[in-house]
Amino acid sequence: MVTPDVLTGVWARAADASSFSGAAREFADAGVPVFPCVPGGKRPLTGHGFRDATTDGGQVSAWWRQHPQANIGVPTGVASGVVVVDVDVHGPIDGFTAFGRAQEAGLVDGWQLLVSTPTGGMHAYYPATPGGGQRSWQAARAGIDCRGEGGYIVAPPSVVAGERGRAPYRVRRINTDPVKPLDDRRLRDFLDPRPTPATRPTGHVREVNxxxxxxxxxxxxxxxxxxxxxxxxxxxxxxxxxxxxxxxxxxxxxxxxxxxxxxxxxxxxxxxxxxxxxxxxxxxxxxxxxxxxxxxxxxxxxx
Structure with missing residues (x-):
């Protein structure tokens, strides 16, 4: 897993790259696996999505030769060394309100960098826990998602076309203070508290996994x-x-x-x-x- 100080430098250099292929190589050369997503979008171009992510320079170059404008996908969790809190802004939902409450509660301190997203939201990057265990989840009513194991993000300098036109992911701020892993379970419980489930009588519908x-x-x-x-x-x-x-x-x-x-x-x-x-x-x-x-x-x- 790439160390936090190396990751911060990688994201800064990739964001300043003159081409998507150059940015993808910056990630791969530093040990951060990448995969291509559709130009102007977030859908993976590979058959198995983020599971096809690689640091192999030859494969990365081949992908971006075939799709020069492909956006850059990065799997989250141990594979890349980052966990991302995705702050959404859409319709009546403004994730910045919930993120602000979590910040006041001391639950989102220690981020590595902040990235502005094309829809007016934000990605807050945190170092992944070495042993894993930080899962992807959504607190839809709060406008907050967590991208950990089993998830991915689209990284700068990728560009997404939306209702406001085409806009890039941009590094907004780099933290020069000490960083720390995110306690994603505490954050989820804070944003989306769940009542204790009632016991259902036996013989009810079979429970599913x-x-x-x-x-x-x-x-x-x-x-x-x-x-x-x-x-x-x-x-x-x-x-x-x-x-x-x-x-x-x-x-x-x-x-x-x-x-x-x-x-x-x-x-x-x-x-x-x-x-x-x-x-x-x-x-x-x-x-x-x-x-x-x-x-x-x-x-x-x-x-």
């Missing part, structure tokens, strides 16, 4: 993504899981598979509107494992 469902959704190929997400969301809805918890469990996986945030929200809403008799199981669906609480697994994704 949300982690397994999320991993399965993340692997759905094009043409199967919406149907797979719908099926998985129905399984959680049948177990009485609130929509916000289903979104937190499945949305990161569905977005990694290639769905947009809007598609994910619409599909999950549809699942909750239509849940009743169990829909037909799509080909290749995972088995539902009993005796594993979905509430305990709902925030965890396969790494």
């Amino acid at each position: 949300a982690e397994r469902l999320a991993g399965w959704v993340a692997g759905r190929p094009e043409g199967e993504r919406n149907r797979g997400l719908f099926w998985a969301a129905c399984r959680l809805a049948e177990n009485g899981i609130p929509p916000v918890d289903t979104y937190a469990a499945l949305a990161p996986a569905a977005e990694h598979a290639g769905l947009t945030a809007r598609e994910v929200s619409a599909t999950i809403r549809s699942a909750y509107r239509t849940t009743g008799p169990a829909p037909r199981t799509p080909a290749g669906s995972p088995s539902e494992e009993p005796r594993r609480s979905v509430q305990q697994a709902s925030g965890r994704l396969l790494s």
Whole structure:
């Protein structure tokens, strides 16, 4: 894992690179794995997304020769040495409010650098815990996501086209004070406190493994993504899981598979509107494992 001081320098140099290929090589040469994303977007161009990330200079050069304007994806967690808190701004949700509250509580200190995102939000980078364990999750109502194991981010100087036009990711500030790993579990509990789940009577709907469902959704190929997400969301809805918890469990996986945030929200809403008799199981669906609480697994994704 790349050390924090090296990482800070890498991000600064990559942000100043004159081309996306040059920035990608800066990351790879420093030991930070990268993979290409669609020009102007966040969807991976590789078959297995962030799992195809590499530091092999030859492969990196070949990718960007084929796609010179490809954005730069970086897996989060131990692979790259960074965990990222993603502050979103969309519609009535302003993640900066929640981030400010977390800052007052001392839960988001110790960041390495801050990056402005094309939509007006922010990425706060923290050193990953050497042993791993920092997972990706979403606190949708707070406008905050955490990108850890099983996640990825798009790095500067990538450019994304949105409603405001094309805009780049820009390094906003570099911390010269000591940095420290993020306690992502405390942050999630602070932003999205969860009540103790009520005990359901025996003989109720079989509980499902949300982690397994999320991993399965993340692997759905094009043409199967919406149907797979719908099926998985129905399984959680049948177990009485609130929509916000289903979104937190499945949305990161569905977005990694290639769905947009809007598609994910619409599909999950549809699942909750239509849940009743169990829909037909799509080909290749995972088995539902009993005796594993979905509430305990709902925030965890396969790494």
